[in-house]
Amino acid sequence: MAPYHIRKYQEIHRQWVLGLFSQGMIEHVPTTFRHILKLPQTLVLLLGGPLALFLVSGSWLLALMAGLALLAALRFLAKYPWTEYVANSLHTDMRDITKSYFSDSGSCFWVAECEGQVVGTVGALPVKEPTLRKPQLELLHLSVSSEHRGQGIAKALVRTVLQFARDQDYSEVVLGTSSLQHSALALYQNMGFQKTGQYFNSMINRLIAVHIVQLTYRFPSAQVSQAPGQRGDL
Structure with a gap:
């Protein structure tokens, strides 16, 4: 293991980061497609639609073509939330990573490098919500290339964010991830994040029954107030 x-x-990392981010999101399309196919309403649509068309037209070929068209539409539906998220990110915080994450001391963006290549990323931005009683840091864009998973890189990147949050005196680290990202959910919960809610972030996600799961890591007050030399236990 290198x-x-x-x-x-x-800025020299930009193309690596954007490529890794985009590829990481697209990897979730097959899982989303399988999830959609298992939904009761999908089964009714795939079976009932072509059957009804056959009963009306008497053509098995027409019914088969209708079934294939439905599968293609469902595949597009599975891909849409991920491509939309990538497009939105590339027009907001990922458009200018240096400006978004290094304009003030309370935010940052890191990369994991292996043999001269960027193989992992993670960002952190303060949650700007006037009603918050405790300062929160949001973990964003955790991604590791498929060839370098299972080496502890994702966990090390999360630890980097948690240590940064401690050093910056944040009370909590928060994040949101899809309910279909099972390995990510397991990683966060094994590292001490707790589920604090879930919601649909779009009509498409509501339609395909995919939640955004909210997770929070809370720092005990005793840990937050430790001296810097005592903060290496994560």
Whole structure:
């Protein structure tokens, strides 16, 4: 296993980061497609639609073509939330990573490098909500290339965010992830994040029954107030 190093993002990393981010999102399309196919309403549509068309037209070929068209539409539906998220990110915080994540000391973006290549990413931005009683840091864009998973890189990137949050005196680290990202959910919960809610972030996600799960890591007050030399236990 080749060694990896975590360091702060620089503009020379941009193309690596955007490619890794986009590819990581598209990887979830097959899982989403399988999830949609298992939904009761999907089964009714796939079986009942072509059957009804056959009964009306008497043509098995027409019914088969209708079934294939429905599958193609469902495949597009499975892909849409992920491509939309990528497009939205590329027009907001990922459009200018340096500006978004290094304009103030309370945010940051890191990459994991292995043999001169970016193999992992994670970002952190303060939650700007006037009603918040405790300062929160949001973990964003955790991604590791498929060839380098299982090496502890994702866990190390999350630990980097948690240590940064401690050093910046944040009370909580929060994030949202899809209910279909089972390995990510397991990672966060094994590291001490707790589920604090779930919601649909779009009509498409409501239609295909995919929640955004909210997770929170809360720092005990004793840990937050520790001296810097005592903060290496994560």
